[in-house]
Amino acid sequence: ETGVTQSPTHLIKTRGQQVTLRCSSQSGHNTVSWYQQALGQGPQFIFQYYREEENGRGNFPPRFSGLQFPNYSSELNVNALELDDSALYLCASSLGDGNYEQYFGPGTRLTVT
Amino acid sequence: GEDVEQSLFLSVREGDSSVINCTYTDSSSTYLYWYKQEPGAGLQLLTYIFSNMDMKQDQRLTVLLNKKDKHLSLRIADTQTGDSAIYFCAVPSGGYNKLIFGAGTRLAVHP
Numbered sequence: 001e002t003g004v005t006q007s008p009t010h011l012i013k014t015r016g017q018q019v020t021l022r023c024s025s026q027s028g029h030n031t032v033s034w035y036q037q038a039l040g041q042g043p044q045f046i047f048q049y050y051r052e053e054e055n056g057r058g059n060f061p062p063r064f065s066g067l068q069f070p071n072y073s074s075e076l077n078v079n080a081l082e083l084d085d086s087a088l089y090l091c092a093s094s095l096g097d098g099n100y101e102q103y104f105g106p107g108t109r110l111t112v113t
Numbered sequence: 114g115e116d117v118e119q120s121l122f123l124s125v126r127e128g129d130s131s132v133i134n135c136t137y138t139d140s141s142s143t144y145l146y147w148y149k150q151e152p153g154a155g156l157q158l159l160t161y162i163f164s165n166m167d168m169k170q171d172q173r174l175t176v177l178l179n180k181k182d183k184h185l186s187l188r189i190a191d192t193q194t195g196d197s198a199i200y201f202c203a204v205p206s207g208g209y210n211k212l213i214f215g216a217g218t219r220l221a222v223h224p
Contacts, residue, residue: 004155033211042117042201042214043156056211090155094210101146102212104156 004093004105012111013081021076021108025093031055032074033102034066037088049074050096078110086112115139115206119215125222131189133218135202138183145178146203147187150217156201159187189220197222 005024013019025032031050035043045058049068063079072093078085088109092102116138125131137145143164148156162169162176162185169176175188189196199217206213 006155031210035212040216042216043212045211045213048211056207058211092156092212100210101144101158101161102210103158104148106155 004091004103006089006091006105006108008108009106010109010111012113015081015083015112017081018077018079019081019110021078021089021091021110023074023076023091023093023105025072025074025091026103029093029095029103030072031094031096031100032068032072033092033094034074034076035090035092036060037090037107038084039087043090046076081112083112086110115142115204115213117202117204117213117215119200119202119218121216121218123218123220125192125220127192127194127222127224129192131192131196131220131222133187133189133200133202133220135185135187135215136183137185137202137204137213139204139206139213142204142206144205145176145185146212147174147176148201148203148214150199150201152198159200192220192222194222194224196220 033048034046037043047057048055068074088107090107092104094100094102146161147159173190202215203212
């Protein structure tokens, strides 16, 4: 069984640029959630996708957007990058939109300069 | 909204037991989770407990839940240097399983 994978591992961008992060969910999982983890903090929920539809959103501005594809892989897009967007971005997959265990990928470390 | 709090640091001697504590505010949570994060890595699901249970044991790990006090703890028996990591308590919030995390407890194991 393949676990959750994310790409790229590391990324350096300049303020004002746009970035796309990718996530492949664990086999059989139809739900993907994205989290932002700033240095020294716990992960903060960005949004969740269930069967290609956004299923919930945290307290993040609209410049954070996402997609889920028919194979349940997902993208996180961030426009107009700000310095405070520097963080570890984690995706997690789960079996459904209910109270199921979420399995995390290794994360993408984004640095905005 | 949901709030989850944890103490930030714990230092134990190798071979001793570690107890990591967590308090939460949302009593409607059905599952409560413990995750482990090693340096530079993602989160590893360690264990979880269903809200109608008081205790769950899984090898060296014991989870205790006090619903009345909204207190969750993780005990690691015979703590090893490989257990050094940050441990996060996570509680679902909202109907779609959004996880609210504590700030994490950094466990340091010394000889």
